[in-house]
Amino acid sequence: MLDAKLEELRRATLAGFASAVSLEQLEESRVAALGRKGTLAQISKEFGKLRPEERAQLGKLLNSVKQDLESDYGDKKRGFEQAELAHRLANEWIDVTLPARGVRVGSLHPITQLQSEIEDLFTSLGFAILYGPEVETEEHNFDALNIPATHPARDMQDTFWLSDGNLLRTHTSPVQVRGMRELKPPLRMIAPGRVFRNEEVDASHEHTFYQLEGMMVDREVSIANLIYFMKILLSSIFKRDAIVRLRPGYFPFVEPGFELDIHCLICDGAGCPVCKQSGWVELLPCGLVHPNVLRMSDIDPEEWSGFAFGLGLTRLAMMRYGIDDIRQLQGGDLRFLTQF
Numbered sequence: 001m002l003d004a005k006l007e008e009l010r011r012a013t014l015a016g017f018a019s020a021v022s023l024e025q026l027e028e029s030r031v032a033a034l035g036r037k038g039t040l041a042q043i044s045k046e047f048g049k050l051r052p053e054e055r056a057q058l059g060k061l062l063n064s065v066k067q068d069l070e071s072d073y074g075d076k077k078r079g080f081e082q083a084e085l086a087h088r089l090a091n092e093w094i095d096v097t098l099p100a101r102g103v104r105v106g107s108l109h110p111i112t113q114l115q116s117e118i119e120d121l122f123t124s125l126g127f128a129i130l131y132g133p134e135v136e137t138e139e140h141n142f143d144a145l146n147i148p149a150t151h152p153a154r155d156m157q158d159t160f161w162l163s164d165g166n167l168l169r170t171h172t173s174p175v176q177v178r179g180m181r182e183l184k185p186p187l188r189m190i191a192p193g194r195v196f197r198n199e200e201v202d203a204s205h206e207h208t209f210y211q212l213e214g215m216m217v218d219r220e221v222s223i224a225n226l227i228y229f230m231k232i233l234l235s236s237i238f239k240r241d242a243i244v245r246l247r248p249g250y251f252p253f254v255e256p257g258f259e260l261d262i263h264c265l266i267c268d269g270a271g272c273p274v275c276k277q278s279g280w281v282e283l284l285p286c287g288l289v290h291p292n293v294l295r296m297s298d299i300d301p302e303e304w305s306g307f308a309f310g311l312g313l314t315r316l317a318m319m320r321y322g323i324d325d326i327r328q329l330q331g332g333d334l335r336f337l338t339q340f
């Protein structure tokens with residue numbers, strides 16, 4: 001009787017193990033057969049009623065059934081564990097060779113890049129870099145540059161006046177005055193910076209823009225020296241031949257004065273909003289320092305002479321990078337700025 005029960009237990013449990021599709025189902029079958037209250041334990045209880053020789057014989061059978069079931073259970077369990085491990089390995093892999101996501105670094109504004117380049121160039125030519133204040137006195141911005149209060153040239157630069165009588169500098173030329181008074185000749189200096197005018201904003205005019213002033217005062221400085229330095233400047237910036245023209249230009253602080261224009265690099269001279277359809281962009285007013293200006297900074301014009309220029313840095317950045325609207329430069333749009 002008991003031997004039939006044991007054989008049935010072996011058959012049914014092996015079938016149960018074989019049909020288990022998960023570790024949980026396998027475990028259920030094991031507990032039902034081999035657990036403390038399982039079928040095998042129940043059968044063992046009945047051994048007490050047996051005669052000793054029957055007990056010995058059935059004991060062997062019981063042990064063999066138990067061993068069979070335990071070993072089959074062990075095999076199946078390892079199978080499930082390996083399958084699970086293989087599944088995890090296939091799904092949880094990490095590609096350690098993937099490049100890390102880069103840190104998003106910022107970039108310098110195109111005007112800053114250009115300014116640094118020009119600063120490098122001029123320092124290599126022996127020029128000092130000066131930074132003047134953006135809030136200036138009337139004297140530095142106008143009078144000491146030969147533009148007294150009644151002079152019509154004051155109207156050329158529509159000025160933001162402050163209530164204390166000072167002003168937002170309309171150009172970087174007041175730094176010429178500061179340079180002459182502090183450095184004394186012989187001197188070579190450049191002065192980059194932000195300037196302000198009450199302008200109607202359009203594709204080529206801003207109310208807040210950047211200029212870069214340059215000045216050299218020494219013995220016997222001539223227009224030839226001026227042209228020499230302007231050519232070095234432009235060929236270093238455009239890395240190609242820039243077509244330029246020199247026109248007479250009027251600024252009270254230079255004599256003679258010139259407008260150095262550059263052939264428009266946006267439209268190649270065909271005419272566009274930046275060059276106001278003329279094919280030329282006004283870029284570099286310049287000239288020889290007016291004797292009055294030297295005198296007002298305590299420099300003797302009989303002994304010293306000099307040249308000065310006032311580069312439109314914002315316009316130069318537009319030419320250099322092919323930017324067709326000045327408003328993009330100060331718009332703060334990162335999609336635009338990150339291109340540089």
Ligand code: FA5
Pocket residue numbers: 170171172173197199204205206207209210211251254257282283284285286287308309310311312313314315
């Ligand atoms: C001056 O400001 C003189 N101080 C330049 C100078 C210096 C002449 C030394 C002689 C000797 P002007 O007003 O032309 O000049 O301006 C100089 C440059 O600034 C222009 O050629 C132009 O490139 C730029 N600029 C003028 N107005 C604007 C504006 N509203 N927006 C952007 N750029 C401007």
